[in-house]
Amino acid sequence: MSPASLLEVRDLHVEFPTRHGLARAVDGVNLRMGSGEILALVGESGCGKTTLARTIAGLQLPNAGEVLVRGKPLTHGRRALREHRRTAQLIFQDPTGALNARQTIYEAVAEGVRIQKVPGDEEQLVAEALGRAGLRPPERFFTRYPYELSGGQRQRVIIAGAMVLNPGLLVADEPVSSLDASVRGEILGLMLTLARETEIGILVVTHDLGLAWNIADRVAVMYLGRIVEAGTTEDILISPKHPYTQALLSVVPEIEQVEQRILTGEAPDPARIPSGCRFHPRCPLVESGEAARLGIEERCRNDDPLMLPACHAVAPPAAVAMESR
């Protein structure tokens, strides 16, 4: 990790009021990423990954903690936010919903240029962005409408619309999950090229571990509002330490099945985060009695593991707790 990191998230908390009390969607997240890096944020739906992404992009006000981009804390004043949104661009899952059906491709990409008052020749900027997103020759797309394009091309338009602002950080929330398998690889390839060539940092929010293996330098695994394990993609996906990561990996459909560890139930309620290790009610180690045998069951139930990987069975007590990042 470079010392001058592109993005730094410090002890971030985001809460929502619900009928059952306060939902702690993001519950103390620390994260760092550098320029040109692709970080995959993985986890089940409801784990808070989308809320975290939205907060980083400046679309959601945090209750506590800080988001720093290039060392500068994100504030939520009007001008500061506009500035921030130029640096950090968000890309959504469904390109069709994200495009205005009655706007030409040119207008869709030029809109950001106008709002952000990007200096330079507008037409040239739009053409360059479309070209960089793989829509070539760009002029051919200027007067076309979203319905005339395929799903993959639409997502390229969205990426062009983000890249035209020359952002330092791209936050992509499930960027390929609504696309066909064959197109998926093309879009991922484009993201990889952009990160390599333009030094942009890309935070990809996904539940797809294969995607992480395809393009991510590092992986952070999120569970109930907290990062529970993080590291290089190789470390996390080949030798995961946290039982939750292990369970997530075991259900990836492959031909030579490892023994599946299907967790029962869905990701639990962020309005009722369990005490101790938040994963303990679903943890295979606790359920199988392994935790009891290791003599850590009490701690699993009562002590919130603040280290990474956030598991009492992994970390030697106390030693790692200092570097809770």
Added chain:
Amino acid sequence: MSGQPQPVEPATESAPLLSVRDLHVAYPSLGGELPAVRGVSLDLEVGQTLGLAGESGCGKSSLAGALLRLLPQGTKVSGEVLLNGEDVLTMKPGRLRAVRWTSLAIVFQGALHSLNPVQRVGQQIGEAIRLHSKQSGVSKRVGELLELVGLPARRASDYPHQLSGGQRQRVLIALALACEPRLLIADEPTTALDVMVQAQVLALLEDLQERFGLATIFITHDLSTLAAVCRHIAVMYAGRIVEQGPSTEVFANPAHPYTRGLAAAFPIIGDAAFRMHPSGLPGDPPDPRDLPGGCPFHPRCPAAVDICPSTPVELWPAGPDRSAACVHVSGSPVST
């Protein structure tokens, strides 16, 4: 369940449960007819699972719709869909209504949109039972069905919005199983679900296949899911089956370049070949009204040779129990 699903009528010993012969589906459209399925034949035995893979627009959902005659009015369907030897396509409306649900049921992907939001889920399942099979003991049966799909029976009094996505998908499966069908068609049943929930639903479907000898046609674009749950796979492209065979072999060693491209889009975690190397197929599926000549895949095919644009392809033998519609396979008359 109150026992094994009973056959609707005694099936002839040798006939497969489902036999599709030269099925064509074409939709009317302003720019002329839109052929979605262009001659598909397949067989399914009792208790078998068949995976149908392909990109959107390849005709896989139109095929599923034709099996139950659920396509919009005006759609042209020809060929045969023999269910226990009886052609679904020529059934009278009364007979068709009896066959749907009791012999053949479907689970769609949008669980939220398939359920009535203002009716308790138990009522919705009960209604299907009352309409199609029996009148008494319905609420007991509803409870049994919910427990069968791994939900507590008391969930019957919930409204759809009170359930999570995975739970709703389970309700849809319970609904499909309400009248003990012998064939279940699952059209992208897990696409909208999370990995862990997807694994739960897939495990449930596998369990049902084993316990009740339920035959299943599984439709998805996710080849890796199919390889994990289906014995056989058929890959569709531009309205036709372009490769079929045992799933593990098709996935591990595809014979058709299209299948190869599709399989490569699903990385194997830990395999260095996929690391920092996402793979896809360039180009888009062809316009069904204006299909390329010869092999319709040739403009996107990395293995195309000069005869491909002019040589009509059909499913040729490609190893034991396998076939593929490509001039490169061993059984092709023009094998290169």
